[in-house]
Amino acid sequence: MSVFSQDITFKFVTSGNYNYMGRCENCIIRQFNSLRAMNKEELKRVSDTKTTKFLKKGEIIFGEGDKLNGVYCVRDGVSKLSKLSPNGKDQIVKLATKGAVLGQRSVITEEVANLSAIAVNDMEVCFVPKDAILDTLNSNPNFAVEVLRHIAHDLKEADDVIVNMSQKTVKQRIAEAFIYLEENFGEDQNGYLALTLSREDIANVVGTATESAIRIISEFKKLGLIKASGKKVAIANRQGLNDVAKGS
Amino acid sequence: MSVFSQDITFKFVTSGNYNYMGRCENCIIRQFNSLRAMNKEELKRVSDTKTTKFLKKGEIIFGEGDKLNGVYCVRDGVSKLSKLSPNGKDQIVKLATKGAVLGQRSVITEEVANLSAIAVNDMEVCFVPKDAILDTLNSNPNFAVEVLRHIAHDLKEADDVIVNMSQKTVKQRIAEAFIYLEENFGEDQNGYLALTLSREDIANVVGTATESAIRIISEFKKLGLIKASGKKVAIANRQGLNDVAKGS
DNA sequence: TCCAAAACATGACAAATGTCAGTTTTTTCC
DNA sequence: GGAAAAAACTGACATTTGTCATGTTTTGGA
Numbered sequence: 001m002s003v004f005s006q007d008i009t010f011k012f013v014t015s016g017n018y019n020y021m022g023r024c025e026n027c028i029i030r031q032f033n034s035l036r037a038m039n040k041e042e043l044k045r046v047s048d049t050k051t052t053k054f055l056k057k058g059e060i061i062f063g064e065g066d067k068l069n070g071v072y073c074v075r076d077g078v079s080k081l082s083k084l085s086p087n088g089k090d091q092i093v094k095l096a097t098k099g100a101v102l103g104q105r106s107v108i109t110e111e112v113a114n115l116s117a118i119a120v121n122d123m124e125v126c127f128v129p130k131d132a133i134l135d136t137l138n139s140n141p142n143f144a145v146e147v148l149r150h151i152a153h154d155l156k157e158a159d160d161v162i163v164n165m166s167q168k169t170v171k172q173r174i175a176e177a178f179i180y181l182e183e184n185f186g187e188d189q190n191g192y193l194a195l196t197l198s199r200e201d202i203a204n205v206v207g208t209a210t211e212s213a214i215r216i217i218s219e220f221k222k223l224g225l226i227k228a229s230g231k232k233v234a235i236a237n238r239q240g241l242n243d244v245a246k247g248s
Numbered sequence: 249m250s251v252f253s254q255d256i257t258f259k260f261v262t263s264g265n266y267n268y269m270g271r272c273e274n275c276i277i278r279q280f281n282s283l284r285a286m287n288k289e290e291l292k293r294v295s296d297t298k299t300t301k302f303l304k305k306g307e308i309i310f311g312e313g314d315k316l317n318g319v320y321c322v323r324d325g326v327s328k329l330s331k332l333s334p335n336g337k338d339q340i341v342k343l344a345t346k347g348a349v350l351g352q353r354s355v356i357t358e359e360v361a362n363l364s365a366i367a368v369n370d371m372e373v374c375f376v377p378k379d380a381i382l383d384t385l386n387s388n389p390n391f392a393v394e395v396l397r398h399i400a401h402d403l404k405e406a407d408d409v410i411v412n413m414s415q416k417t418v419k420q421r422i423a424e425a426f427i428y429l430e431e432n433f434g435e436d437q438n439g440y441l442a443l444t445l446s447r448e449d450i451a452n453v454v455g456t457a458t459e460s461a462i463r464i465i466s467e468f469k470k471l472g473l474i475k476a477s478g479k480k481v482a483i484a485n486r487q488g489l490n491d492v493a494k495g496s
Numbered sequence: 497t498c499c500a501a502a503a504c505a506t507g508a509c510a511a512a513t514g515t516c517a518g519t520t521t522t523t524t525c526c
Numbered sequence: 527g528g529a530a531a532a533a534a535c536t537g538a539c540a541t542t543t544g545t546c547a548t549g550t551t552t553t554g555g556a
Contacts, residue, residue, distance in 0.1 A: 166455025
């Protein structure tokens with residue numbers, strides 16, 4: 001995490017071009033997604049057509065069923081990708097952070113969005129109109145293959161989630177969720193998980209009732225596996241949490 | 249389904265070339281997967297390097313963790329794609345039938361297989377060495393995009409499964425499973441589902457204990473929603489099953 | 497800084513699901 | 527066609543999870 005910020009600073013400082021801001025060519029985030037496979041001209045086109053948006057926590061990037069006219073490249077903050085189930089509950093399928101490209105799947109298949117994307121944090125995202133994406137896809141095999149690799153990876157992750165959902169207990173899944181949050185978003189200066197989710201969001205990630213999630217989180221506190229200050233959570237006993245996640 | 253068989257027959261009968269057998273160029277199955285986007289030369293290469301295999305029910309096409317040297321194109325029969333969970337249970341993630349290309353994802357990301365593929369039926373599959381696939385991917389954007397579309401579609405389906413698993417009851421999921429089997433594999437002359445799965449496989453599809461699946465299936469029989477003769481199952485009340493699946 | 501709204505927490509109970517321990521039926525294969 | 531194996535089935539019970547009701551704490555503006 002801190003190394004990452006350093007890199008950005010470095011880029012900023014060494015660039016001789018004072019117009020670099022807002023130019024995709026100089027956006028380091030791009031190194032983490034499929035846009036890295038675009039060539040100069042393709043990137044220029046993206047840069048010229050994109051718009052940058054700032055979203056506040058809770059704002060909707062797009063909703064299930066929306067027709068997407070482009071993709072959203074996350075520059076900062078975290079978004080939850082979720083789907084409303086018929087019984088009225090939201091299932092969070094994925095948490096997307098910097099580097100993620102949202103809406104890619106729907107743009108490729110030219111379907112409406114199957115998930116909704118909501119800011120969990122304050123966010124900065126770049127909207128890239130779909131034509132720049134689709135045209136590049138059809139002409140640059142490197143880009144197409146790079147996108148393919150990313151989607152293929154998402155698919156593998158989704159398969160893993162299916163297995164977890166059906167074969168692990170709620171307690172195991174919540175323990176895993178904390179480990180996941182720590183591994184993917186890190187901790188703040190005080191050792192608390194850098195990404196704070198409400199109990200309801202945690203419940204929606206692991207697919208259980210909010211009360212069940214709360215109860216289990218309380219139990220983890222009593223067992224000394226985690227500690228909490230308000231809604232901030234810190235992992236107190238990583239090995240113990242791991243054992244719970246593994247089911248021992 | 250029956251229309252589909254007709255088409256094959258038609259092809260066989262009208263082909264003037266008696267070498268058509270075993271040639272991908274003449275394989276109608278190809279129309280249902282990404283190989284349709286290959287051009288003549290690419291297809292020829294696939295055809296020249298591929299080998300056809302016949303598998304008996306229960307045989308393993310590849311296992312989780314196997315390094316795949318190519319993909320398997322299903323010409324006939326059905327395969328279950330499953331993953332072993334840490335607690336020793338198999339979760340079936342997908343059922344693949346004619347037209348499906350197995351192992352595609354792992355070949356693209358150059359990882360070992362994350363799922364195992366086992367024949368549910370007697371099967372006929374064509375093994376295509378990966379080089380023919382990867383080279384085409386890198387040179388023919390049409391093919392790359394076609395593969396992308398297929399994987400993107402799989403990803404959407406996987407997201408739907410995640411939501412079903414976490415938000416629906418076992419009873420709802422079993423009702424859905426029967427509807428799914430009817431819609432995707434059809435019925436035989438006597439109205440029984442054309443694809444017969446063991447109770448254990450059904451349990452592994454919906455992610456529950458075999459006994460629970462059996463109990464619910466028995467209940468469906470008593471309610472007249474389905475009827476069964478041995479392990480063959482027929483849908484007796486489609487609307488009723490639908491209602492159960494929807495949770496009413 | 498204070499107050500409402502939201503989020504968190506807990507108890508009591510009901511419903512769903514899993515587990516274990518059998519018996520019966522079906523399938524397979526000689 | 528019959529025996530052995532596999533699959534299907536059933537009951538009893540434990541465990542997990544969901545639901546409802548209610549109280550407490552935290553949080554985010556006016």
